[in-house]
Amino acid sequence: MREIIFRGKRIDTGEWVYGDLIHERYGTCIQFIITVNPRGKGAPERKPTIERHKATIDPATVGQYTGLKDKNGKEIYEGDILDCSYVNPMTGNKVERLFFVECGEAAFVARCIGHSPFGDIYLHFENTEGNIIGNIHDNPELLEEG
Structure with missing residues (x-):
C-alpha cells in the first residue's frame, strides 16, 4: 500500500x-x-x-513523501535537496549535481540546481546515487551552489 x-x-x-x-x-x-x-x-x-x-x-x-528513499534509506519529501551522481550517456563521464524535489504535473520531479544539459528529471533512483543533504527551507544557501 x-x-x-x-x-x-x-x-x-x-x-x-x-x-x-x-x-x-x-x-x-x-x-x-x-x-x-x-x-x-x-x-x-x-x-x-x-x-x-x-x-x-x-x-x-508543507511537503509530501515521494514514496522513495535515498541511498541511506532516508525518506525523500518535496523540498529536499539531493546530491546525485549519474553517468552522462553522451560522454560516459560521471556527473555530480544538486537537485531539489518538487511535485510536477504528473510525478515528483528532481530539478537541477544550476546548469544541466538534461534539464529536470522524473524522480527515480535507478542507476543513481542520491543522498539528501538538506532541504530548501533549512538550507536555502544550497540552492545557490549549483
Whole structure:
C-alpha cells in the first residue's frame, strides 16, 4: 500500500512534524501519532498507548513523501535537496549535481540546481546515487551552489 505522509515545520517550535495534512479554518495542521510507553521503573507490563496530536504548521513548508528513499534509506519529501551522481550517456563521464524535489504535473520531479544539459528529471533512483543533504527551507544557501 502506498504511504501518503506529509511534513511541515511547526509554527510554535520550528520542529519538523510528519503525518496527515489537515486544512482547518484557523490554519494548516499536521496530525501525527506518537506511541507513549509506560514511564518509571517497575511499571507493569502494558501495551503502549497511542496518542494523536495536531500541530499548526507553516503552510509554505508543507511537503509530501515521494514514496522513495535515498541511498541511506532516508525518506525523500518535496523540498529536499539531493546530491546525485549519474553517468552522462553522451560522454560516459560521471556527473555530480544538486537537485531539489518538487511535485510536477504528473510525478515528483528532481530539478537541477544550476546548469544541466538534461534539464529536470522524473524522480527515480535507478542507476543513481542520491543522498539528501538538506532541504530548501533549512538550507536555502544550497540552492545557490549549483
